[in-house]
Amino acid sequence: MNRVAVLGAGSWGTTFAKVLADGGADTRLWARRAELAHEINESRRNTQYLQGVTLPEGLRADSDARSVLEGADQVFLCVPSQQLRALLDDVSESIPAGVPVVSLMKGVEASTMMRMSEVIAEAGGIDSDRIAVVSGPNLALEIAREEPTAAVVASDSSETAMAVARTARNSYFTSFVNTDVVGTEYGGVLKNLVALAIGIVDGVGYGENTKASILTRGLAEVTEFAVAHGAERTTMHGLAGLGDLIATCNSPLSRNFSAGRLLGMGYSRDDVVERMQQVAEGLASVEPIASLAELRDVRMPILDQVRAVLLGRMLPREIAPHLTTGNEPEGETHDF
Numbered sequence: 268m269n270r271v272a273v274l275g276a277g278s279w280g281t282t283f284a285k286v287l288a289d290g291g292a293d294t295r296l297w298a299r300r301a302e303l304a305h306e307i308n309e310s311r312r313n314t315q316y317l318q319g320v321t322l323p324e325g326l327r328a329d330s331d332a333r334s335v336l337e338g339a340d341q342v343f344l345c346v347p348s349q350q351l352r353a354l355l356d357d358v359s360e361s362i363p364a365g366v367p368v369v370s371l372m373k374g375v376e377a378s379t380m381m382r383m384s385e386v387i388a389e390a391g392g393i394d395s396d397r398i399a400v401v402s403g404p405n406l407a408l409e410i411a412r413e414e415p416t417a418a419v420v421a422s423d424s425s426e427t428a429m430a431v432a433r434t435a436r437n438s439y440f441t442s443f444v445n446t447d448v449v450g451t452e453y454g455g456v457l458k459n460l461v462a463l464a465i466g467i468v469d470g471v472g473y474g475e476n477t478k479a480s481i482l483t484r485g486l487a488e489v490t491e492f493a494v495a496h497g498a499e500r501t502t503m504h505g506l507a508g509l510g511d512l513i514a515t516c517n518s519p520l521s522r523n524f525s526a527g528r529l530l531g532m533g534y535s536r537d538d539v540v541e542r543m544q545q546v547a548e549g550l551a552s553v554e555p556i557a558s559l560a561e562l563r564d565v566r567m568p569i570l571d572q573v574r575a576v577l578l579g580r581m582l583p584r585e586i587a588p589h590l591t592t593g594n595e596p597e598g599e600t601h602d603f
């Protein structure tokens with residue numbers, strides 16, 4: 268039996284730990300607060316993050332990361348992206364040698380513009396063929412309720428991807444594999460920005476045409492960005508790209524959609540951050556992704572507009588009329 272460690276006991280870390288335990292793995296979950304670890308072990312609940320969900324017996328929580336990591340065959344990391352480096356600084360020496368290290372996160376590090384797999388390689392000193400990333404249409408609460416779902420596991424090494432996919436599989440959760448780490452990661456990061464945009468127009472009160480327009484143009488924008496950074500185009504049309512856009516962009520379960528909705532209702536960025544109970548990664552990704560887009564000369568009109576709303580330079584209700592780049596002469600804008 269595989270022994271696995273999941274670091275981070277928020278909504279996704281806890282859900283993914285349940286996925287692994289339900290797939291037969293002996294699963295240890297690190298919760299930074301001892302009282303949360305206690306609740307998980309004693310009542311099989313994580314009431315703050317997963318209301319109404321009963322956690323399996325094969326999952327044990329602990330607030331000591333070192334004992335969670337001891338003897339693990341695979342390690343899964345799931346804290347907010349801005350916190351990953353500090354976590355690795357603390358625990359990387361306790362990660363067993365040679366085992367796969369897997370990112371479940373969907374952000375970039377704002378200060379370095381690095382993807383999570385890059386932070387794992389740099390701060391954790393882990394070889395790229397041991398690193399994997401998981402992404403896809405994976406709203407935590409739906410999976411915790413055991414609704415059938417698919418994800419993608421990507422690694423430079425197909426052996427690593429397959430080993431992780433075999434562990435992250437059970438009666439309600441399926442993992443597909445690929446070797447496009449860049450595309451799989453950027454799919455998860457970039458759909459958060461489109462979800463913010465769609466949340467904004469939903470908050471304004473616009474209907475389905477506006478949202479479908481942004482989602483479809485969002486896919487084109489996200490694809491151009493990811494391909495310019497080395498992703499495979501096909502990845503963006505798979506689970507980690509289109510799949511995650513569809514799941515996230517119109518679901519009240521999405522924190523990014525919900526944060527966008529608050530912006531659309533007129534709350535400021537600071538108000539939104541204060542009101543969010545959980546991490547909305549898109550808020551911290553806007554600036555680094557805008558900088559990366561500029562570096563590769565990729566035009567991202569939807570991102571630009573989300574950024575303008577966050578900076579208070581554009582009214583939320585002004586987003587929709589500028590779905591194309593806004594600068595081309597009439598007749599020179601193309602769809603795909």
Ligand SMILES: NC(=O)C1=CN([C@@H]2O[C@H](COP(=O)(O)OP(=O)(O)OC[C@H]3O[C@@H](n4cnc5c(N)ncnc54)[C@H](OP(=O)(O)O)[C@@H]3O)[C@@H](O)[C@H]2O)C=CC1
Nearest residue numbers: 275276277278279280346347350372373405406407545546
């Ligand atoms: N929720 C979802 O549906 C999905 C989320 N993801 C991704 O998973 C990642 C984690 O998100 P999610 O679990 O949803 O987030 P949550 O907001 O639900 O939970 C965050 C977790 O990180 C912990 N944490 C916060 N700050 C720190 C810190 N400084 N050091 C260590 N731990 C910290 C929190 O601990 P505490 O409770 O003590 O504050 C909590 O356990 C994100 O990148 C997200 O994009 C990916 C797919 C689906």
Ligand SMILES: O=C(CO)COP(=O)(O)O
Nearest residue numbers: 403404405406521522523
């Ligand atoms: O990544 C997710 C679904 O795939 C979760 O989205 P949010 O972080 O917006 O809740």
